[in-house]
Amino acid sequence: MKTHPALSSVIITWSSLRRLGAVSLILWGGSSGLPVWAASVDADLTARGAYLVTAFGCADCHTPLKPGPHGPVPDLSRALSGHPENVQLSPPPKADASWTWFGAATNTAFAGPWGITYASNLTPDPDTGLGRWKTEDFVRAIKTGKHVGVARLIMPPMPWPALSHLTEDDLRAMFQYLHTLPPIRNRVPDYQPPSP
Numbered sequence: 001m002k003t004h005p006a007l008s009s010v011i012i013t014w015s016s017l018r019r020l021g022a023v024s025l026i027l028w029g030g031s032s033g034l035p036v037w038a039a040s041v042d043a044d045l046t047a048r049g050a051y052l053v054t055a056f057g058c059a060d061c062h063t064p065l066k067p068g069p070h071g072p073v074p075d076l077s078r079a080l081s082g083h084p085e086n087v088q089l090s091p092p093p094k095a096d097a098s099w100t101w102f103g104a105a106t107n108t109a110f111a112g113p114w115g116i117t118y119a120s121n122l123t124p125d126p127d128t129g130l131g132r133w134k135t136e137d138f139v140r141a142i143k144t145g146k147h148v149g150v151a152r153l154i155m156p157p158m159p160w161p162a163l164s165h166l167t168e169d170d171l172r173a174m175f176q177y178l179h180t181l182p183p184i185r186n187r188v189p190d191y192q193p194p195s196p
């Protein structure tokens, strides 16, 4: 759906959206206001996506932490862009019977019985993020736990088994919101399966 140009610069808040919804309903009733109606539905979906992405803590793993004066803080200049390509990690500690998995200081790389996973770039960068993904690729990836919706299994700690319970509409909303983020070029390292 296309965003109405008059609305593209509106800063989205819940209250402004409610107002938009109300305004477009009035226009819908009173004129041939189809584009305005379409735009308000679109904005509703984006706002719902923002709400879901925030409430489900996607940024906890997909936005890298950096050192702050009182401990680690999210590096918002890299919001949702996944494990930073320029961060070199030492080999993970050895697991024992008590401690079976580990997270890197950035909280974007994880080592465990599944191997080593790196949180992906969820920004719409076409080469390194979700830019070329279709909505259906995203929905299928989260619903089936398959990389890009078709390939290898998506590994922990990506919580797709829980997220797969979301409705397709909610997943579409999340994807639409993710596509409004500033694209950040960051090529996340490939998944490393456990050594045999």
Ligand code: HEC
Pocket: 052, 053, 056, 057, 058, 059, 060, 061, 062, 108, 110, 117, 118, 119, 120, 122, 138, 141, 146, 147, 148, 149, 153, 154, 155, 156, 157, 158, 159, 163, 174, 191
């Ligand atoms: C606990 C950490 C964690 C949380 C929370 C998390 N992710 Fe992930 N995510 C990961 C890791 C790690 C990977 C890489 C997994 C792999 O390579 O197998 C990943 C991969 C992905 C992928 C790529 C899947 C693919 O096809 O390769 C998408 C899309 C994604 N996450 C979306 C989300 C969204 C949306 C949320 C919030 C609703 C979220 N993630 C929350 C850790 C997390």
